[in-house]
Amino acid sequence: MANRGSGTIEKIEKIHGLPEPGREYLVRCTAMALPWTNRLIPMLWLPHKPGLSHFHVDTRFLNDEELAAIAQQQQHYPPPSRPQDRPATWAGVVAGEVIGVTVENDGLLTWGWFPRRCYRATFPARSPVADVTMQVKGDRVVALDCNNPYMLETLTVGGDRHYCPHQGTPLRGLPVDAGGCVVCPAHHLRIKTHDLA
Numbered sequence: 001m002a003n004r005g006s007g008t009i010e011k012i013e014k015i016h017g018l019p020e021p022g023r024e025y026l027v028r029c030t031a032m033a034l035p036w037t038n039r040l041i042p043m044l045w046l047p048h049k050p051g052l053s054h055f056h057v058d059t060r061f062l063n064d065e066e067l068a069a070i071a072q073q074q075q076h077y078p079p080p081s082r083p084q085d086r087p088a089t090w091a092g093v094v095a096g097e098v099i100g101v102t103v104e105n106d107g108l109l110t111w112g113w114f115p116r117r118c119y120r121a122t123f124p125a126r127s128p129v130a131d132v133t134m135q136v137k138g139d140r141v142v143a144l145d146c147n148n149p150y151m152l153e154t155l156t157v158g159g160d161r162h163y164c165p166h167q168g169t170p171l172r173g174l175p176v177d178a179g180g181c182v183v184c185p186a187h188h189l190r191i192k193t194h195d196l197a
């Protein structure tokens with residue numbers, strides 16, 4: 001997929017602070033035929049490793065019409081255990097508000113950096129759930145129960161890391177709470193780090 005001219009537009013994954021609604025950023029995008037949009041799909045990081053053929057959508061770059069179209073499909077977590085039953089898009093929807101969107105794919109999709117307008121500064125808030133199944137090796141999460149969209153746990157990672165220790169989702173451009181933590185928008189781990197302000 002060819003990139004359009006980027007000029008000096010900042011990459012969303014490199015910004016400091018929150019993105020500004022109305023401003024353009026360079027966003028990873030892929031082309032897929034999906035019923036809720038006729039535009040490129042803004043990706044939140046890359047598709048997961050082989051065997052987990054999905055990626056998460058950066059909903060900060062979807063407009064209200066696209067989010068409303070997703071919510072109307074009444075998709076929900078957790079998905080059925082039979083992968084063949086899954087539609088192409090999974091969305092977490094609470095009270096009509098889309099809190100996360102996941103797209104199944106073949107793991108072979110192509111993507112490029114494209115200028116894309118930001119529609120909202122943050123991801124919708126999630127409710128925490130206490131029981132998280134997680135195995136940590138050093139400062140890396142090596143296994144995580146990802147079936148619950150509301151999982152929220154605190155994991156402290158060291159130094160200048162600004163990528164999620166689970167699947168590498170970039171953590172810049174996210175709100176830092178009073179405890180110095182950010183919530184990864186992919187699977188909702190709460191991560192304490194010192195380099196995101």
Ligand code: FES
Pocket residue numbers: 164165166167168169184185186187188189
């Ligand atoms: S990539 Fe899974 S919680 Fe961050």
